Amino acid sequence: MLSALAFFFVLTSYYIIRPVRDQLSGAVGAVELPLFYTGTLVAMVVLTPVFGAMVARFPRRSLLGWSYSFFIACLIAFVPAFMAQARIGARELGLVFFIWVSVFNLFVVSLFWSFMADIFDSAQARRTFPMIALGGMAGAVCGPGVTSLLVGVLGVAPLLLVSALMLGVALLLLLRLSVRDVQMHEGGAGEAIGGSLWAGVRELWTRPFLRYMAILMLLGDGIGTLAYAFVANYAKVHLATSMQRTELYAHIDGVTNTIGIVLQLTLTRWLLVRRGAIWGLVLPALVNLALMVVVMVYGSGTFMLWGMTIPMLAMTMAVTRGFAYGMTKPASDALYTRVPRETRYKGKNVVETLIWRLGDVVVTSGVNVFAAVGIGIGGMAAVGAGVSGLAAWVARRAGRSPDLLPDDAGRSATAASGT
Template sequence: MPKRSAIQRHEWFAVVVAFAYFFCVLAAYYVVRPVRDQLSAAVGSTQLPIFYAATFVATLVLAPLFGALVARFQRRRFVPIVYLFFIAGMIAFIPLFRAQHAIDARLLGSAFFVYGSVFNLFVVSVFWSFMADLFDAEQARRLFPVIALGGAAGAIAGPALTKALVFAVGVAGLLVVSSLLLGSAIACIFALSRWSQRHPVAGDERRNERVIGGGFWTGAMETLKSPLMRRFALLMLLGDAVGTVIYALLADYSGATFPTPEARTNFAASIDLCANILQAVLQVSVTRALMVRFGPAPALALDGAVKALMLAALAIFTGPWIAIVAVVTRASAYGVFKPAFDSLYTRVDAETRYKTKNFIDTSVWRFGDLVVTSGFNLLRGLGATLPGFAALAMLAAGSSGWIGWRAAHSKALAPEQKDIATAEQT
C-alpha cells in the first residue's frame, strides 16, 4: 500500500486557513486572559464561587441564544455572528476600563471575569464544532493536531503581546488588539466556508448548507438520556475539577506573592506563555503521533496520568511548585486532552456535534467550576490543606484517564477508518 501523505494537496488551503483562524482566536483570548486572572488573584479563591456562579448564569442565558442561532442559520452565517457578538462585548469594555478609576474595581473585575470566561467557552467551542463539520473522522485524525498548532502559536503570541504591551497601551489598548484578532478570524471563517463548498465531505455534500434543528435544551436532554454523552460530560467534569483546583491554588499563591495588579498580570502571562510553549511541544512530539497511529484513547489516558503525577508531587513539595504544576497540567489539558476529546465528536451525528457538544463545553463546564470552587471553600473550612486538595484532584485525574480510554473505545461511536495507521507504516 502506498504511503499516504499527512496532508493531501486539496487540503492544504483549508489547513493553512484553519491554522490562521485558530491562531487569531487563541491570541485574542490570551491577550486578555492575564487581566482576568490577576483579578482572581486580587480577591482570592474564596471569591471564585461568586465569579463562577455569575459565569454559570450568563452561560445559561447565552447558550439557548446560541442554540437558536444554530437552529435558524446555516453554519457559514451563524458562526460569524457568534464572533461579532464577542467583538461588540470587547469594544463595550474599552470605555469602562478607561474610566476604571470611577468604577468599583470588584464590580468591573467580576463583569470582566464573566465576559472572559464566556468568551473562552463559546469562541473556542464553536471553532472545534466548525472544524468537526468541515472534515470527516479520518481527516480529523490527520489534520486536527496540525490545526491545533495554530492555536498553540496564538496562545504563545497572546501572552507575549500582553507582556509587551500592557504597560504601553494599558488594558483598553489590549482590548482593541483582541478585537482586531477576532475580526481576522471572521475572514478565515468565510474562506473556509468557500473551500468546503468546493470540497464537501464524501457522502455528505450538503453539510455546509445544512441547518441543524433543535435548540439548547435538545443538547441538555440528549446529554441526560445518552449513556455516551453522559460519559463525555463526566469526562469533561473530571478534567475541569483538576484544572479548577489548580487554578484556585495558583490564584491564592499569586495574590500572596505579588502585591500589584501589574505584577500579578505579568505572572499570569508568564504562566500562560510557559504552558502554551510546552503545549506546542507536546502536540508536535506526542499528540499527533498517538492520534494518527492509535486514535484518541492513548492520548486521553496519558493526560490523566500526567496530571496525577504532577499533583502527587504538589502534595509533597507545595509552595512555588504550584506554578510548575499549573504549567504542565494546562499544557497537557490543551495539548493532549482537547485534540483527542474533540476528535471523538467527528464520529457522532451533526445534531450531537452542535448541540450536545456545546452544552457540555459550556453549561456542564461552568457548573463544574461552581461546584468545585464551592466544595473547595467548604473543605478548607473543615480544615483541608494543600496536600489534601492535591490528593483529591489526583483521584479525579486518574479517573479522567480511565473514563477517556473507555469513551474512545465505546461501541456507540461510529467506526473509525482503521487502515490509516497501517498506511502510515507501509
C-alpha cells in the first residue's frame, strides 16, 4: 500500500506538467520531433554516467533522496522561467521544457521501479506490481484533473510548485519504505552497490537478459513512438489551437489510463501469477501487431463511439500506451527482480533511459524519411506490424534468458550471489 501510494504521488507530479509538454509536439508536428528527442538523448548520454556514479557511491536511501530532490529543485527553478516566457521565447522555453520533462519521466519512474525490484522478490512482484502500477494509474488520472482544475486559477507557473509538492510527498514515502526494508533485512539491501559508473552500459554486451530487454525496448517503443508521431501530424493538420490539441491529448490520456486500470484490475495480475511474466510481455506485442494491421486498413480515418467521432490514430496511441503501462511495465519490472542489484539499478536505468530515447530518435527520423520518399501511413503501419511480430519473439526469449535467477528465487538468492 505504501508503494502504491508513493507511485500515485510520483505520477500525479508528472501528469500535472505533461499536458503542457504534449501540446507543444502537436503544435510543431512530427517533423520537429527528431530535434526534441535528440536533445533528450544528449541529456541521457550526459546523465547516465552521473547516475551510475551515484548508484556506485551512495546507499539506496541517499540515492533516492539526491535524485528526487534534484528534480524537485528543477521544478521550482522553472517557475520564474515560465513567468518570463514572453522575454525568453515560447519556442526556446518549449524545447528546454520538453527535454527536461522527458528526462524527469524516465529517471524518476525508472528509479522508482528499480527500487521496487530491490524490495520485492519475484513471486511477490508478480502479485503486487500490478496493484502498485494501479496506484500510479490513479495518479495519472488525478494529475490532469489537478491541472484542469487549477490552471485557470493559478496559471501555468504555480502548477510546477504543486508538482514539486507531489514529488516531495512521494520521496518521503519511498524513504520510509527504504528504512523499513533495511530493518527487515538487516541492512544489506541499503548499502551502496559499488562497481563502475559505466557498468550499466557494459552489461548490455555481457548480460543476455539485458540485451533482450534493450532490443525489446527499441521494438516496443518504436510502435509507441510511431503512434505518437501519427497523432502529432494529425493534430497539426486538423487542430488549429493549443486548446484543441491539449484537449485531444487529455482525452488520449484518459482512455490510456482507463485501459491501464482495467488491465491491472483484471487480466495483468492473473496473467503474471498464473502464466508468468513472459506472457505479460508477449501479449502487448501481439496487440500492437493487430493495431498496426487496423491502421494499414483504415489509415487516418475516424469511427463513432458512444456518439463521439474518434480518430483511429488517437485510439491506436491510447491502446498502445494502455497495454504498455497496464501490462508490459509490471511484467518487465517483475523480471528485473531476478537479476543482481547492480543490474536492477544501473543496467535497467540504461535500458529505460538511454536506449528508450535512442529509439525515439531513430523512429521519428525514420517517419520523416518515409514521408519524404512518399511512404504513407499504411506503409509505415506495415513496417510497424513486422516490428511488433519481432517484439513478441524477443519477449519470449527475454523471459527465458539463461542468466535469470530461478523464478522462485527470492532476495536470499540474490544475496547469496554476493551482489
